[in-house]
Amino acid sequence: MVYRSTLRGERFTFATLPELLAKANEVKSGDQLAGLAARSERERVAAKLALADVRLAEIAATAVVEDAVTEAVSVPADPARFAEIASLTVGELRESVLEPGFRQRWSGGLHAAITPEIAAACAKLMSNLDLVVAAAPLRRTTRCRNTMGGAGVFGSRIQPNHPTDGVRGIMLSALDGLAFGCGDAMIGVNPATESVQVIGEVLRGVHELIARLGIPTQSCVLAHITTQLAALEAGAPVDLLFQSVAGTEAANASFGIDLGLLARGREAVLAHHAERAGEFAGDQVMYFETGQGSALSAEAHHGVDQLTLEARAQAVARLYDPFLVNSVVGFIGPEYLADSVQITRAGLEDHFVGKLMGVPTGVDVCYTNHADADQNSNDNLLVLLASAGCTFVMAIPAGDDVMLNYQTTSYHDVVSVRRTLGLRTAPEFEVWLAEMGIRSDGRPGGGAHALPTSLAELASALEGSGALRELLPGGVA
Helix, strand or coil, rough: CCCCECCCCCEEEECCCCHHHHCCCCCCHHHCCCCCCCCCCHHHHHHHHHHHEEEEEHHHHHCCCCHHHHHHHHCCCCHHHHHHHCEEEEHHHHHHCCCCHHHHHHHHHHHHHHCCHHHHHHHHHHHHHHHHHCCCCCCCCEECCCCEECCECEEECCCCCCCCCCCCHHHHHHHHHHHCCCCCEEECCCCCCCCCCHHHHHHHHHHHHHHCCCCCCCCCEECCCHHHHHHHCCCCCCCCCEEEEECCCHHHHCCCCCCCHHHHHHHHHHHHHCCCCCCCCCCCCCCEECCCCCHHCCCCCCCCCCHHHHHHHHHHHCCCCCCEEEEECCCCCCCCCCCCHHHHHHHHHHHHHHHHHHCCCCECCEEEEECCHHHHHHHHHHHHHHCCCCCCEEEHHHHHEEECCCCCCCCHHHHHHHHHHHEEHHHHHHHHHHHHCCCCCCCCCCCCCCCCCCCHHHHHHHHCCCCCHHHHCCCCC
């Protein structure tokens, strides 16, 4: 079908739905690199006007890519609920999403009727403020060892990476974050190797830390899914199974995965959890990472724009009832998101499309050192996302990951935003913080126990004993 619009007497024509979606997108260097972007602001506005008049039923009936991902994610999961909105245009859906009462319809099951292409189309008609206002009331609650996503909860993932996967260094970094009141989303380690033995050692180390301190949080080591499953088979404890996912079958193949492997991995971890009765509050066991531009970088975008493919990636995650999904928004670099304006826009879009589809979306607010962004632009996006109800962000020392060599958000950033906006940690984690003598805003709270209050104290404890039991404060082990 050909789409048309007229702007001040100039007539524009868009030959296909993918072309219309791409040209209605806000400026992204990756779409420009792929030759998909609007050639002018005038053409972009014309595409938005034409897209506003397209009915949702037509989008749901049009495959933007012919592959297994489309078969799995681009048909409404709840046809009866989709029938309620099928006759709406994209412009009418935007107006509905921004109404104060939309949350009731969404939480009643409407989110299952939203396909990724529809979510992406709606986002293309929204301003940055629209994306904040629309996403803020959409809360997706999930449970593993604790409960994430509730109203007023702003979680954080400690990322205690170590350049040689040294378990003692990972423990020290994790304890540092916990002392700031961070880590309720998870203690998630990016390993330096794909060694099954090393991954198993890191999983056991973080598990021991959680068990000995009684921390209501979950661990994850972000190796390839096959490596994690091999470590699980060898006896390592797995709380959350990680994998990066993309929005096309070909891009996922470049990651070494397919939908069947993800399903088998989830079943293996659920069976593993059943053997660990009493440790878990719920059965959401998957953690996924996404990000705009991944399909283009794999030469697997099929002529579809970055935002639409990001929505499809999050829809892939939705298939496996995830505990959390993380859009690593600025990590991919300036070829795909050139500067702070594009990174900010993409972060808000990724969060909105995920929430609209019922995905527990968080965002790694970040940039690489060769992008035209800085810590102030990171701060801006962090506050916008916290206001939009973002499920979680990252928390690492000074916001500088020396192993992955990129800039993200720090312990202090998380504490500052919680304090400013009146946000809190996961409820179980907040109880634990009080017991440990730490308030959820990162300040000492005078509980029954006292974690070390500085890195110097932690380092001294490590040097003095070498065993985790002896490292722990008196009365806790």
